[in-house]
Amino acid sequence: MNVFELLKQDHERVRRLFSELAKTQGRQKQARQDLFHQLKRELLAHSHAEERVFYPKLVDQPPAHDIIEDGINEHHQVEKLLHRIEGMPVETEEWMSAVTDLDQMFEHHTREEEARVFPKARQLLRDDQFEPIGTQVEQVENEERRRTPY
Template sequence: METIYDILKEEHEQMSALLLQALQDGSRVSFFKVKLKADPHMMGEERIFYPVLEKVEELRELISQAHKEHNEAKTLIFKIEGMEERDEEWTPKLRELKQSVDHHIEEEESKVFEKARNILSQKEAEDMAQQYIEFKRSYMNRIETGGPIV
């Protein structure tokens, strides 16, 4: 059965590929594919994955840093969202977003995941994967139906 690490790692790979595509073609369509993947991913991590890990003293600083990195990515996404492709800051901001996200992924996978594996049992990691999937399904349903995002 899939664990939370498997799902997040797969999404990280998808995110990196989407960001690379956005940088290569410079299109708003590609950027919005990034946003559509990033928003529920970050929210899911913040609602399902991080709260459990924050309870562990040795992970608090890493999770605090992960929250800061998410906030940086959200700020950049918001700025890019308000730009046009022809804006002179479009490509530099996309590049900055890619660097920020790549750094976050590296930190999360090499530090957070490794420490979390020593704390969460296999069953807990599998259960968390299911909770994460359900959260994202509900989130995407609310987006599609125009419901509130809580």
Template structure:
């Protein structure tokens, strides 16, 4: 198995797509599949935000794309929080699931057509392997976290990724509020 960060990210994308397909096609799997989807999306997002996006922004020059991707992560996390708080057997669950799937699919398509190819082009194979190790370690560390429960340090990474200045001098609540205002 490759430890190139681009390959690892794309593997996660395929697994997320598989989980969406499963929950859409087999609604009886939703009570068990939704927590798995949530855990994977949160761990994946946190790992990208701390280990990948700073390198994509600072080393590969993808400042605008990273800021946009960070905004999409923030929006998807809010949708994911709604999903895990919704009864998997309700009609509303299907609506929230469809909204989340559309948002995540859009994000994946953009990331795989801009950020990831730029990383392949502008970062050496050795650097992508280093980032792959950091991504995998961060993802493992964040497995089991729930949407809406980012730490101040994680919020600071998100602020860096969207170009929000002054994050280190803000309290966690103020930082979360500023990020929400910036990312819509």
């Protein structure tokens, strides 16, 4: 699949999980845990695949350097908060408010990516690279998903 289509689908998948999570109540502990686990798996698969496959294709291109650095920093912030949430009791308001923060952080990141990084990358890469890079991203994502089992 075209790498840009694929990465946008990832963003949508994560957005859906956040909105499912927002609908849960504190007493639905199991539902929260299951959704959070899916969220974690999808977020990590997406970030790691971008870092291992997508960003390296752009990193030698000076005009893309800064935006990639921003992207990586944002991934790290997301991961840090993700791990902090794992240590919180799932039924609490504190937990939901941290999940909401994570949602906002991710939303900011995806908007930046869709508005700035993808258009820049479309210019810097050749059209015939879009599909093969998409295939590589997908492979790494699947490997990463297998590393975060239930």
